[in-house]
Amino acid sequence: MTVTEPDILCEDVVRIFTTEGVEVQALQGLNLRVEKGDLVALVGASGSGKSTLLTILSGLDRPTAGTARVAGADLTALSSRARRAYRRDVVGFVWQQTARNLLPYLTAAENVALPLLVARRGRPAARLSRAEELLDVMGVAHCRDRRPAQMSGGEQQRVAIATAVAAEPRVLLADEPTGELDEATSSDVLDAMRDVNESLGVTTLIVTHDPLVSEHVRRTVAIRDGRTATETLRRTGVDEHGREVLHAEEFAVIDRVGRLQLPRDVVERLDLRDRVRLGLEPDHVRVWPHGGTRPDGPPDAPPRGRHATPSPEEDRP
Numbered sequence: 001m002t003v004t005e006p007d008i009l010c011e012d013v014v015r016i017f018t019t020e021g022v023e024v025q026a027l028q029g030l031n032l033r034v035e036k037g038d039l040v041a042l043v044g045a046s047g048s049g050k051s052t053l054l055t056i057l058s059g060l061d062r063p064t065a066g067t068a069r070v071a072g073a074d075l076t077a078l079s080s081r082a083r084r085a086y087r088r089d090v091v092g093f094v095w096q097q098t099a100r101n102l103l104p105y106l107t108a109a110e111n112v113a114l115p116l117l118v119a120r121r122g123r124p125a126a127r128l129s130r131a132e133e134l135l136d137v138m139g140v141a142h143c144r145d146r147r148p149a150q151m152s153g154g155e156q157q158r159v160a161i162a163t164a165v166a167a168e169p170r171v172l173l174a175d176e177p178t179g180e181l182d183e184a185t186s187s188d189v190l191d192a193m194r195d196v197n198e199s200l201g202v203t204t205l206i207v208t209h210d211p212l213v214s215e216h217v218r219r220t221v222a223i224r225d226g227r228t229a230t231e232t233l234r235r236t237g238v239d240e241h242g243r244e245v246l247h248a249e250e251f252a253v254i255d256r257v258g259r260l261q262l263p264r265d266v267v268e269r270l271d272l273r274d275r276v277r278l279g280l281e282p283d284h285v286r287v288w289p290h291g292g293t294r295p296d297g298p299p300d301a302p303p304r305g306r307h308a309t310p311s312p313e314e315d316r317p
């Protein structure tokens with residue numbers, strides 16, 4: 001079996017900023033894999049390192065250490081020329097500020113056609129017709145001849161998505177794409193991103209602290225203090241009445257050397273600090289507070305609560 005590399009692969013990514021002699025470790029060994037065609041939300045508190053990661057993945061910045069590869073391109077080693085080609089051909093972006101995504105003096109159709117012009121694809125008529133097709137897919141065909149100032153925030157973001165995917169990038173990166181929108185409009189824009197992900201198969205990473213985003217994606221990765229902390233996987237199932245229901249399960253993420261971050265509520269509830277006891281069972285590990293019940297107590301009880309260690313069968317979407 002050939003193992004294909006994921007479209008986004010981050011291993012032990014570190015980014016240290018130094019300002020006036022003070023070091024800030026924005027990313028402290030972050031790990032992330034996003035398979036081809038997946039749609040993933042990256043969530044985290046303010047200052048957890050989300051934008052730093054996205055800036056690296058978009059080719060605007062380099063990690064201080066670690067591996068960051070997108071669609072096979074090694075982002076730590078690209079020459080300036082290769083970096084420009086990477087930004088033009090491999091990744092598309094949607095930023096939070098609607099004004100940053102579109103040129104104000106071009107119409108929606110001209111904005112969407114622009115990346116095709118830059119990539120020297122097709123003739124003007126073919127580019128315009130592709131732009132119209134994408135505007136239609138995004139449900140904003142009526143904005144075709146309008147300039148950004150003549151569109152609502154939601155319409156601008158849909159046009160921005162169409163623009164970002166026009167040149168058929170392998171990966172679509174979105175930084176708080178719903179940050180300036182109200183809840184109902186956000187929901188529409190997220191649906192549009194999901195449609196684009198499904199219909200074009202573009203691997204999509206949405207960075208956000210909007211909790212609504214997680215309801216629109218199957219996989220949410222949470223980062224804390226510059227590291228991947230937990231992942232929530234959602235899948236649809238059928239209940240005993242034959243109705244479709246959505247199951248969500250939260251997992252702790254373990255890196256290559258075995259480090260994992262327990263979710264904050266688990267740490268606080270069990271008052272875990274300084275050191276914990278570990279108990280190795282045939283198929284899982286148990287964790288106790290240092291002063292808690294000794295691990296050589298009674299045989300293992302069934303897992304309790306949603307944060308119990310998942311069995312291998314559960315560890316699938």
Ligand SMILES: Nc1ncnc2c1ncn2[C@@H]1O[C@H](COP(=O)(O)OP(=O)(O)OP(=O)(O)O)[C@@H](O)[C@H]1O
Pocket residue numbers: 017018019024025026044045046047048049050051052053209
């Ligand atoms: N250019 C920079 N110089 C110095 N420190 C920086 C720089 N960029 C980010 N940081 C610091 O790195 C840490 C992570 O910042 P980052 O912007 O990646 O977080 P974030 O999760 O995107 O936050 P927010 O949700 O508020 O945008 C913060 O402590 C921030 O102050």
